[in-house]
Amino acid sequence: MTTTTTDITGRYSRIVREHIDRGVGVPRELYLSEELYAEELDRIFRRSWLLAGHESQLRDPGQYVTVESGDESVIVTRTNGGTLAAFTNVCRHRGARLVDAGCGLARRFVCPYHQWTYRLDGTLTGAPRMPADFDPARHPLPTVRVEVWQGLVFVNLSDSPTESPAELLGTGTELMRTFDIANTRIAHTITYEIAANWKIVWENAQECYHCSANHPELLRTFDVGGLNQDTYRQAEVVANADRRVQHARFPLRPGALSLTLDGDYASRKPLGDFADGHPPYTASIHLKPSFALVACPDYAVLLAERPLAIDRTEIRMSWLVRADAEEGTDYDTDTLIKVWNETNLQDWDLCERAQLGVRSRTFVPGPLSNDEQSVTDFYRAYATLLEAADL
Ligand code: FES
Ligand SMILES: [Fe+2]
Known part of the structure; x- marks a missing residue:
C-alpha cells in the first residue's frame, strides 16, 4: 500500500495537536522525519508568503532581489x-x-548558458540562432505573486493564495504604522546558518522563558518581567484565528529608549511617530513560516527564515534605520547591531543544543511552562498550515 501526502501530513498534524493539547512539546520525529520535511517544503513554504526584502532595495528599474525556498x-x-x-x-x-542568489542591478536578465535574454517584466526579448518560427512571446518567465505591506515585499509561489499579506497582517497594521517601516532602509544584514531544524528556531523565537538566563545584553533594556505578567500578555499579544500572525507591544525597562546596550537610541533619527516625542516602546509582528519584524523607536530588525536542510536553517537579519539616517553621523553600525547580533548568537547556540538533544532516542517532550503559550500557538499554526486545503 502506498503512503499519500495526505496520510503523512494528517498523521503528523494529529501528533502535533495531540501533544500540544496535553500541554507538552512535540516528539522527536517532528524534527527528524525526512518525509515530513519534504511535505513542509511543499505544503507550507511553497504556499506561504515569503519575505523578499524591503522596498528600498527595489527603488529603481532593474534593481532586484532573489528569494530562495527549497529548490x-x-x-x-x-x-x-x-x-x-x-x-x-x-x-x-x-x-x-x-542570476545568483542575492541582489543586484540589471538592464535585462541574460541567461549565462546560451544568452536567452529577458526584459525586466520577465518577457523574452531574444534568443540566438533559433528556428524561423520561434516566437519569443510564447516563452516568458513564469510569474510569481508579489505584494507589499508597509514597505515590506513578499512573494508567494502558490498559484492562488487565498489571502494577501495585507489581509493576513491586517490586525497589526495600526500597531506597526507608528514605526513607519516603509520609510526606512537597510543599514546592515547578517545571514546566519543554524544547525537546527527550522521549527526549533521558531520555537526559540516564540518564547522568553529562556531569556533571563541567556540574554544579558537584551535584558538590559527589554522588560522581560513586564512581558510575563498575564495581564500584560492578555492585553497586548494579538493573534489571527489560525495563529499564523502574532503581534505585540513590548515594554522597555524604565528609562530605556530603545533595545541597545546603554538604553539610549542607536540612531539619532527616530522612526515614524517617535520623531515627535512619542513615548518609547517596542513592537513585533510575525507571519509564519518565514517573516518577523521587531521595531524599536529608532531602528528595526527584519528576519527572514528558511530551511536549508532538515537540520539546517538560515536566518537573514537586516537592521533598518530611517531612510535619511547616515552612518557615522546618525548611527554607528557596531552599536546598532550589537544587542540583536549577540542575542541571535546566544539563541542559535540554544537551538543547536536542542537539535542535538532531540536526536536522542531517549527524548520524550516535557510539559511547557506558563511562558511558552506562543510555542503552543506556533504548533497550532503549523498544524493548520500542514492540513489546509488552501492557504
Ligand atoms: S539554459 Fe538559459 S539560455 Fe540555455
Ligand atoms: Fe532568545
Missing part, C-alpha cells in the same frame, strides 16, 4: 514601468539559474 528561486525586480514583478529564476530554455 525554488524567485527574482523580484522593479520594471521600467515602475511596478514590481516577480518570476521564477529558471531559464525557459534548458532551465539554468538566471
Whole structure:
C-alpha cells in the first residue's frame, strides 16, 4: 500500500495537536522525519508568503532581489514601468539559474548558458540562432505573486493564495504604522546558518522563558518581567484565528529608549511617530513560516527564515534605520547591531543544543511552562498550515 501526502501530513498534524493539547512539546520525529520535511517544503513554504526584502532595495528599474525556498528561486525586480514583478529564476530554455542568489542591478536578465535574454517584466526579448518560427512571446518567465505591506515585499509561489499579506497582517497594521517601516532602509544584514531544524528556531523565537538566563545584553533594556505578567500578555499579544500572525507591544525597562546596550537610541533619527516625542516602546509582528519584524523607536530588525536542510536553517537579519539616517553621523553600525547580533548568537547556540538533544532516542517532550503559550500557538499554526486545503 502506498503512503499519500495526505496520510503523512494528517498523521503528523494529529501528533502535533495531540501533544500540544496535553500541554507538552512535540516528539522527536517532528524534527527528524525526512518525509515530513519534504511535505513542509511543499505544503507550507511553497504556499506561504515569503519575505523578499524591503522596498528600498527595489527603488529603481532593474534593481532586484532573489528569494530562495527549497529548490525554488524567485527574482523580484522593479520594471521600467515602475511596478514590481516577480518570476521564477529558471531559464525557459534548458532551465539554468538566471542570476545568483542575492541582489543586484540589471538592464535585462541574460541567461549565462546560451544568452536567452529577458526584459525586466520577465518577457523574452531574444534568443540566438533559433528556428524561423520561434516566437519569443510564447516563452516568458513564469510569474510569481508579489505584494507589499508597509514597505515590506513578499512573494508567494502558490498559484492562488487565498489571502494577501495585507489581509493576513491586517490586525497589526495600526500597531506597526507608528514605526513607519516603509520609510526606512537597510543599514546592515547578517545571514546566519543554524544547525537546527527550522521549527526549533521558531520555537526559540516564540518564547522568553529562556531569556533571563541567556540574554544579558537584551535584558538590559527589554522588560522581560513586564512581558510575563498575564495581564500584560492578555492585553497586548494579538493573534489571527489560525495563529499564523502574532503581534505585540513590548515594554522597555524604565528609562530605556530603545533595545541597545546603554538604553539610549542607536540612531539619532527616530522612526515614524517617535520623531515627535512619542513615548518609547517596542513592537513585533510575525507571519509564519518565514517573516518577523521587531521595531524599536529608532531602528528595526527584519528576519527572514528558511530551511536549508532538515537540520539546517538560515536566518537573514537586516537592521533598518530611517531612510535619511547616515552612518557615522546618525548611527554607528557596531552599536546598532550589537544587542540583536549577540542575542541571535546566544539563541542559535540554544537551538543547536536542542537539535542535538532531540536526536536522542531517549527524548520524550516535557510539559511547557506558563511562558511558552506562543510555542503552543506556533504548533497550532503549523498544524493548520500542514492540513489546509488552501492557504
Ligand atoms: S539554459 Fe538559459 S539560455 Fe540555455
Ligand atoms: Fe532568545
